[in-house]
Amino acid sequence: MMLFNIFHRPGAGAHYDIYRQQQELAHQLGLKTTIFLYYSDLFDPRAIADAIRDRDTYGDEISLALHNLTGPGITEISNGQIALWLLDRERKEQILARMIGKFAEVFGANPTSIGSYHLDSSCLEILRRLAPEARTVIGGCFEEGVRVFHGCNHSWYLFNEGMPWNPWYPSKTHGLRPARDEEDASGVVAVPHLVRDMSLAFEGRNDFWASHPPNVIRGMGNDATFCPYDLNLVDQYRMQAEWNGGYSYYNTFVSPSWLDWNHNSEYPPEVAWELYRKFLTYMASLKKDGQLEDLTLSAYGERHRQIRPVGHDEVYLAKELLYGSGKHYFWFVDPAYRVTIDATQGGSIGDLRPYAGQAPVATGPDTPHRDIGSYPYLIQSQHRAGNAHHCYDGARTTLLIKHGEQTLDLCNFRAKVASVARADGKVKIALTPVRFSFSDGVSGDLTTRYEFGNGTITVCRELSGLPAQADLELIEYFKGAPGRTEYPEDLHGIVLEANGSSPVHRDFDYSGQWSEAPGATEVAALIPHVRTRLSLQSGSAVSGRVHAGHLFSPYFTLQLAHRLIGNGTTCTCLNLTSIAA
Amino acid sequence: MSESNLYRSLMRCPVCFSRDTDVLMINTGNEFHYCPKCSFQGMESEIRGMYRDIQKKFHNMGKRFTLEDQRAL
Numbered sequence: 339m340m341l342f343n344i345f346h347r348p349g350a351g352a353h354y355d356i357y358r359q360q361q362e363l364a365h366q367l368g369l370k371t372t373i374f375l376y377y378s379d380l381f382d383p384r385a386i387a388d389a390i391r392d393r394d395t396y397g398d399e400i401s402l403a404l405h406n407l408t409g410p411g412i413t414e415i416s417n418g419q420i421a422l423w424l425l426d427r428e429r430k431e432q433i434l435a436r437m438i439g440k441f442a443e444v445f446g447a448n449p450t451s452i453g454s455y456h457l458d459s460s461c462l463e464i465l466r467r468l469a470p471e472a473r474t475v476i477g478g479c480f481e482e483g484v485r486v487f488h489g490c491n492h493s494w495y496l497f498n499e500g501m502p503w504n505p506w507y508p509s510k511t512h513g514l515r516p517a518r519d520e521e522d523a524s525g526v527v528a529v530p531h532l533v534r535d536m537s538l539a540f541e542g543r544n545d546f547w548a549s550h551p552p553n554v555i556r557g558m559g560n561d562a563t564f565c566p567y568d569l570n571l572v573d574q575y576r577m578q579a580e581w582n583g584g585y586s587y588y589n590t591f592v593s594p595s596w597l598d599w600n601h602n603s604e605y606p607p608e609v610a611w612e613l614y615r616k617f618l619t620y621m622a623s624l625k626k627d628g629q630l631e632d633l634t635l636s637a638y639g640e641r642h643r644q645i646r647p648v649g650h651d652e653v654y655l656a657k658e659l660l661y662g663s664g665k666h667y668f669w670f671v672d673p674a675y676r677v678t679i680d681a682t683q684g685g686s687i688g689d690l691r692p693y694a695g696q697a698p699v700a701t702g703p704d705t706p707h708r709d710i711g712s713y714p715y716l717i718q719s720q721h722r723a724g725n726a727h728h729c730y731d732g733a734r735t736t737l738l739i740k741h742g743e744q745t746l747d748l749c750n751f752r753a754k755v756a757s758v759a760r761a762d763g764k765v766k767i768a769l770t771p772v773r774f775s776f777s778d779g780v781s782g783d784l785t786t787r788y789e790f791g792n793g794t795i796t797v798c799r800e801l802s803g804l805p806a807q808a809d810l811e812l813i814e815y816f817k818g819a820p821g822r823t824e825y826p827e828d829l830h831g832i833v834l835e836a837n838g839s840s841p842v843h844r845d846f847d848y849s850g851q852w853s854e855a856p857g858a859t860e861v862a863a864l865i866p867h868v869r870t871r872l873s874l875q876s877g878s879a880v881s882g883r884v885h886a887g888h889l890f891s892p893y894f895t896l897q898l899a900h901r902l903i904g905n906g907t908t909c910t911c912l913n914l915t916s917i918a919a
Numbered sequence: 920m921s922e923s924n925l926y927r928s929l930m931r932c933p934v935c936f937s938r939d940t941d942v943l944m945i946n947t948g949n950e951f952h953y954c955p956k957c958s959f960q961g962m963e964s965e966i967r968g969m970y971r972d973i974q975k976k977f978h979n980m981g982k983r984f985t986l987e988d989q990r991a992l
């Protein structure tokens with residue numbers, strides 16, 4: 339079953355008529371919407387009357403949109419700032435109090451839901467206090483940063499990454515981190531602003547590749563009114579129900595300007611309209627077939643509380659749709675971490691967010707984070723180079739397979755996700771086997787299996803087809819750095835550790851030096867930036883190494899080695915645990 | 920829909936777009952546009968051809984993959 343929200347909002351001038359046509363289209367198709375009114379709309383009798391009529395006639399919800407901080411008594415506080423989360427705490431509170439007060443004055447009650455592109459921890463705290471009735475929010479814009487930030491020289495900056503792709507319970511200390519338990523939870527259910535293509539949103543500008551047909555036009559993914567991608571993406575989300583308790587989630591939020599001539603399209607408005615109509619018509623047909631339920635945002639929030647307990651996990655198997663690359667990505671999120679497995683790079687980790695450390699972030703000029711509301715990463719292979727292609731590698735994991743003088747890097751072998759399963763309270767995936775061979779003729783097959791959950795990522799490597807006497811060293815490899823953007827942060831303060839016959843405990847010093855740890859069964863990094871200890875651990879390992887990269891390669895590296903004669907399997911745990919700030 | 924909309928005659932720079940950046944070119948009339956960010960300039964027909972070139976990388980742009988199709992991908 340797909341649960342579906344449609345969000346609409348009025349526009350100014352001629353765009354008001356477009357908004358009304360959007361509402362009419364949804365209602366003709368028998369679909370409910372949630373109407374987001376800006377503060378300035380709360381002074382417009384026509385906008386209020388139309389919203390009330392739609393609510394009373396069609397069961398739509400009237401909600402409050404926080405963006406565009408203009409209107410009586412607010413313009414002079416915001417001074418041109420359009421994003422609430424980028425103001426200081428005092429102004430956030432002043433503006434929220436006015437907005438909610440005006441909403442209550444107009445409608446006789448506080449809003450039951452709220453829309454924003456992002457809600458940082460201080461906005462959430464204020465919101466909970468001023469409007470406890472607002473139990474569901476649009477709380478973040480998934481990964482609106484990986485390439486938007488990279489490619490936005492003339493357009494858009496929003497450092498908002500590292501959040502769940504599907505609805506979540508924001509924690510009190512970071513609006514993008516899923517809460518561990520009720521105590522840690524801020525009290526709202528958050529949904530993402532649009533849902534994203536979990537392949538292309540990782541590789542490029544996710545604003546193009548999302549549940550928003552005119553944005554796909556912006557990305558040039560359509561041929562005039564022919565755009566099967568819009569429906570392909572819906573069906574990819576429907577596929578996820580299989581691994582997520584039978585439910586998937588989808589929403590759309592096309593504002594009127596996208597259905598007029600606009601700066602993101604070289605097509606006349608009829609094209610965007612036609613694609614929007616086709617998309618909603620498909621959703622209506624799914625509803626007719628009993629495959630989809632349309633809800634208001636608040637109703638979704640209450641449903642979420644029934645179907646997803648606080649602390650739940652979620653998985654997404656992404657199969658790339660547009661290029662025809664055959665690429666698979668696998669995503670897992672729970673309160674301990676969010677991880678992205680890049681099957682095309684042999685199953686290496688492409689992105690890792692260590693939620694376990696519960697790093698607190700609020701945005702605004704009165705915070706050290708200023709505009710960067712991201713949950714920091716330890717690996718982000720798009721920002722930070724990933725697999726080596728012309729020089730050093732960057733943030734990533736891999737397996738190095740050594741035999742004689744030769745080393746193979748699993749990142750250079752393409753695989754797919756062969757299976758996804760839930761068992762023993764964990765999520766388990768297997769990749770398709772990869773065939774490898776060394777120059778002396780020794781060859782074999784390697785199958786990688788992952789298990790996710792409880793703050794640990796277990797990776798097992800099963801080797802088969804090898805000659806009985808083949809002597810191999812298998813090295814699990816983790817190269818990472820705490821970060822939030824493309825640029826390196828100061829890595830001073832990180833401590834590198836290994837156990838074994840001569841234990842290692844050293845400060846990260848940009849020396850470029852390796853420390854060897856014979857007999858090690860665990861190598862680790864303590865990373866105060868994210869309040870996290872990350873370790874690679876395996877009882878059957880034979881040695882470890884740790885490395886403090888120099889300034890030309892500003893990462894820490896951990897290696898843990900197994901020795902294998904002939905076929906066999908090794909398993910290594912990547913543990914993320916919280917350390918004191 | 921407003922026929923007088925400013926954006927009606929504006930196009931994005933195909934060179935900047937290839938670098939994942941949306942930059943509106945300046946329309947000097949007679950279907951001639953130039954980019955304020957890079958050195959590209961050209962006629963509308965040429966620009967539309969370059970958009971087509973950008974789309975060539977999307978090998979599956981015209982393909983519908985149903986739920987069942989995607990399970991097998």
Ligand SMILES: [Zn+2]
Nearest residue numbers: 932935954957
């Ligand atoms: Zn340009």
